[in-house]
Structure formats: structure tokens, C-alpha cells
Amino acid sequence: MTSFSFTIEAQCSESWARAGTIHTAHGSVQTPIFMPVGTQATVKSVSPEELREVGAAIILANTYHLMLRPGYQLIADFGGLHQFMHWDGPILTDSGGFQVFSLGHLRKLSEEGVTFKSHLDGSAHMLTPENVMQIEFELGADIILPLDICAAYPCTFDAAKEAMERTHRWAERALIAREGYQSKQTLFGIVQGACEPELRQQSARFIGNLPFPGLSIGGLSVGEPKAEMWDLLKYVTPELPKGKPRHLLGVGSPEDLVIGVGLGMDMFDCVLPTRVARHGGLFSRFGRINIKSARYRAEHAAIEEGCDCYTCRNYSAAYVHHLARTDEQLYYRLGTIHNLRFMLRLAGQLRAAVIGGTYPAFRDDFLKQYTPASEQVRENQREKWKAARSR
């Protein structure tokens, strides 16, 4: 029934990096890949044609947001997400679980599932492993995820274990529920285990052995230091079946992509590249620049020398700076296009490096040049975004 397959074309001999191809009913995806996030059935400020142009091969959409608005029944009535949003490439939907757990006091967890109140109108909803399969079936993405539990950070070993074990039980329920739907969708499994190496290993083995054609690693990048995240992956990857694609859920800064590939990850998604773009943070090979900074006021050159994106091919940094400072809508688009192209070009370069046998050198060179945002900057940014959202 499913038209899904994954083939590995090359593997790095000095790391766990590999280059592969995922086939779906809506086309192929060459890995490693970065997936732009289209939370509300649109990747903020760019069109589907522009996504194609930056090299996007697959995008992600959020079940939580879409089930509430415009509603999954409505999207089903329009033939599913692809038709509704005019994107004919592969789509991955998450399960809604992560957003629901972020609601804090608005949700209540039980073995059956999770009840929550909509952040929009306070209406009551319930997600269960079973109805999430139905909702994602209606949304019609190519790759779908089962309901899981993302433990809080930090949390006790017992809490981490409890969340993981329930996630495992829910995974089995999702697999059974999934059989009720005739579709070409592919259900990935989700590995949990919080920041406990032992649990991460257990979860990778358990989920890896279930009949999921692909695997997402959840519950990372939730506040823990990056070094800890990479360390945990070192326990996870060796336990995973080699032949299935591996998706690092919600992770995707430039340095994450470069490092994550070496730790055996094939797919990445994150709002970071699009979100920081909207706040003036644009990627270059040396790190993130702030285009609103006065230093770009009269800069004739493009944002990044040699960049092949629409923005850099057609506009000076000074013009992009002007748009950003005057809060013009075109800025959000030009900034987003630049950052997405940066991420997708990087994914392509990583793939070429794996195939060419030069991944370790590529990684080391990249990380030597690229200065990531510090933990402090990341923390401040999170606070700013939270404040912006609550307004």
C-alpha cells in the first residue's frame, strides 16, 4: 500500500553519516535534508514556488495548529494538505503532542491520551494514539508521527521512564490504529527517554524493532545544553536499525545539521531558520549576522558573498537592511528565503561530502568558520519570542 522506501547511497567511514533517498507518493527526498516548518499550512512568508526554488524537498506541518484552525475535516474536504496549501511535494505532520505538552496547565495526561484546552478559544479537545492517526490521515501528509510524550526538561529519572514507557505503549496502539486507514502514508516511530542515556538506548531498541519504516528522535533541543543532546544521540544511533531514515525532531540550526549528520541523522526540521530570519538574524558561513545592524546601512554587497539565493542575487544588504528597519513585509520574505536556501544548500553540501568521502573534513572546516549563537544568546532569544507571542 505504501509507496515509501529508503535507500542508502553512501556512508561515511569515519562517522555515522550517510546519504540516502526517501521515496514518497509525492516525490523523492535526498538526504541529509532540512525540512522547513509550515506550522499553519504555510511556511511563514514564502510561497510554495519559493520553497521549491530554495531547494525544499519536504516540509513539515503541525497537526495541533491545523486541527484547531482551520480544522482537519475542512482540510480533508479540500483533498488534504497538499491541495489546500498548493504544495505538491512530500509533507510530514507531527502528532500534535509536543505542542499540547507545551500548553502546561491547559492539558491533562492519562493512559488513554491527553486532554487540553485550545489556546485559541479554550475549547476542550482530546488526543489519543488512535484519533491522532485519524486526524493525520485526514490531513494527508506523506509521513505521519504517532502521539508521544515529551518529558519536561529537566525531569527525574522516574518521570522520564514513565513518559518513555507510555510513549512505547502509545506507539503500539498507533500501529494498530494505523491499520484502519487505507492510505499511502508512512508512520514513523518516535524515540524518547529524556536525558537518560540508558532510557534513550532502551527506547531506540524498542521503537526501532517495531514495524515503523522510519524513526524520529523526539524530546531533544528542549532546553538542555547542546553538548548533552549530541551525547545522548551517541547512545541512540547505534541502537537504531541502519536501513530506516532517522529524523531529529525539532532540531535544525546550521551547526546542528552539520553535527547531526555525523551522528547518523538524515532528516532535520526546525522553525529556527525562518524565525530568526524574521527577527533580523541571517546566516552566513561565519555565523549569524543581524541585518538590522547599522553596519549594513550602506553595504553594497549581498548578505553573503557568493550566495545563490534570490535575495542575494538581486538585492544589496543595504536594501534588505532598509526593508528590515522599516518593517516592510518584503523583508520577511527576503530574509526567510536567504536562511532557507542556506539550510538547503548546506544539506546538499553535506550530502555531497558524504558521497565524496569528505564529510569529516567538511564538518571540521564548517565548524571552524561558523560561530554559533551562544547559549546565552539562545536563552535571550527564547525569552524574546515568548514575550512576542504573549502580546
Added chain:
Amino acid sequence: MTSFSFTIEAQCSESWARAGTIHTAHGSVQTPIFMPVGTQATVKSVSPEELREVGAAIILANTYHLMLRPGYQLIADFGGLHQFMHWDGPILTDSGGFQVFSLGHLRKLSEEGVTFKSHLDGSAHMLTPENVMQIEFELGADIILPLDICAAYPCTFDAAKEAMERTHRWAERALIAREGYQSKQTLFGIVQGACEPELRQQSARFIGNLPFPGLSIGGLSVGEPKAEMWDLLKYVTPELPKGKPRHLLGVGSPEDLVIGVGLGMDMFDCVLPTRVARHGGLFSRFGRINIKSARYRAEHAAIEEGCDCYTCRNYSAAYVHHLARTDEQLYYRLGTIHNLRFMLRLAGQLRAAVIGGTYPAFRDDFLKQYTPASEQVRENQREKWKAARSR
């Protein structure tokens, strides 16, 4: 020196409508034409490529905004507006006068010119007929306008006369100052006279007889009822030289375009089509719809049946409604593209009607179908925009 010319290809036998072609150094413009407004060197939320696609042949930019930010010297340093904003078609810049007069207590008028304080940082500036010629020379638009005085609405006959007479003196000073700049730019004259038929006639004769290759009619659509505006044009047009293009400054709803053409106008500009789009108001042949209205929630059809714009060719009204309700950036673009395409298709239809000798029937059919926003709705909208701006 100038590469400007205007030829008239057809004239209506029952009205003052005509179809012509304006030639500029950056290409030709077939009239009647609607000019999208790119206040800050960008037409809000659309790219230059999208402007081309909707059929934009010439755009307008605001001297007032650009002189303050990013500054006209900076734009000159980038080779002028065309290069700075990546638009290689014709551009028209206004003189900045209209915006300065809207500043109210922040400006002070004398025979020499007008001093004002920037709405951005309170810094003091002066505009004179002479330095406006320099500023617009630096900006490098194809068509430039001289400093004029837009009388308040309502105003006394004496105030209207005083503003008009000073506008005339300033027009002569602008013509002299203009000679100091070697460029392919074309300086239009501006007709004033407030709501006084006698003054409008005088001003049309006076400005029409000066060596301006084109004429803008200023000081209309400043609060007077539409019927009064059309009535005033009936006094202006017969006094204008037939061979020069006529620009109705700041006027441009769909019905304005249709009626204005019959009163001898060739060029129109207005922020209305782009501004109402951003607030959910989208044009159809029957009038303006509110895409945020619940009636579009599940609408499978496009915004307007048969519309050839990018939005209508690719998206359901329901999807556009979803984007508008969730305040997604892509909405602003899709709505703006639809309204601009509507305006430019309408301009093309008006031209074809004039050439085909069917303008009066086209006008009557259009106005029979199209329900314009009422004066009350227009007033409420102005209040809402004012409030939005002051936030």
C-alpha cells in the same frame, strides 16, 4: 535630453477618454494605467517580479519617506531607486509636499518652502521647489513632481486661492531649478485649486501652459465627496492641453479608474488597492468582499471566478481566508497580488474599450455591477487606518 514622449492612439467620441502610450528611459506605459504605490521603495508585500506579473508598468515612490529613510543620498549612492529596489521599469516620485502637509502642526509654510519635523525622529528639514528637484534627481525616478501645496479640506476660497497661487510660483521655480540637472527625468506640473471650480480652471490653464510634458491633478480625494471630485474634473480637463498625459494624483479605487478615464485621466495611483487588501478587502467585479468573513471558510472556488491572478489560479478562497484569519504573511501577498491584478486588468480593459470604441458601454456595465464602498464605510476605514498608524 529627455526620452519622454506621449502619443494618443485612440479617443472616445462620447467622453474624454483616450488610450495612449508614454515612453520613458525605463520602458513604455500604455494608458490608461494604474500605478501601484511603493512608499518606502517597495510595494508592500510584493516583489518586483510579482509586480511585473500582475501587469504593473510603472510604480510610484514617496519622496518624503525615502528622503528620511534610508535617505536620498544613500539611494543615489546605489545608482538610484531602480537599482536600489530592483525594479527596472518606470518610476514616478511625488514631491513630498502632500505628506508634509499631512503632518499638521509639525510643519511651517513660507514663500521659500516648507519646514517640517520628521515623524520618525523629530529632526528638522526644509523642502523648497529647488531642493525637491535635487532630491528627486538623486532618487532618479523617470517622472518627478514639483513641490506643491495641497489646501486643507474644507477651506475658504481665499485659502484655496493663496495655496494655488503659491503652487504656481513654485511650479515656475521648479522648472528653473530643473534645468540645473542633466538627466532623462521628466517633470510633470501639478494643478491645484481645492474645491473651487473657478480656481481649478485657472490652475489648469496656468500649469497647462507651462513647459511641463505631463500634468498631475493634485488636491483631490482629500475628504470631499466623490461626486464633488468628478464635478471638479469637469472644469479641469477641458482647460488642459490634449497632447500631455494627465495623472490623477492619489486616486485609484476601481470605480475611480472607470469614471476617471471618461473624464480624461490617463494615470492613476493610490494605496487603496494594496491597503484594503491587507485589511481583508479584496476586489471582485461586484464590489469589495471581506475575505475574513465566515462565508469564505469552506469556499472551494477562487476569490473571483475567472480571475487570472496568481492567487486565484492556485488557491481556494478558503485557503486565503485561513491565511488572513491566522494573520499569516503569505495572506498579505496573495491579497495584494489579487487586488493589483484586478486594477491592472481593469486598466487594460479600459484601454481596450477606448480603442474598440466601447468605453461608455464598458463604464456603464462596470458601474451597474460594481457596488463601491459607501462614503460611511470609507470614513470608518480612514479612522481605522489612522488608529492603526498611531499605534
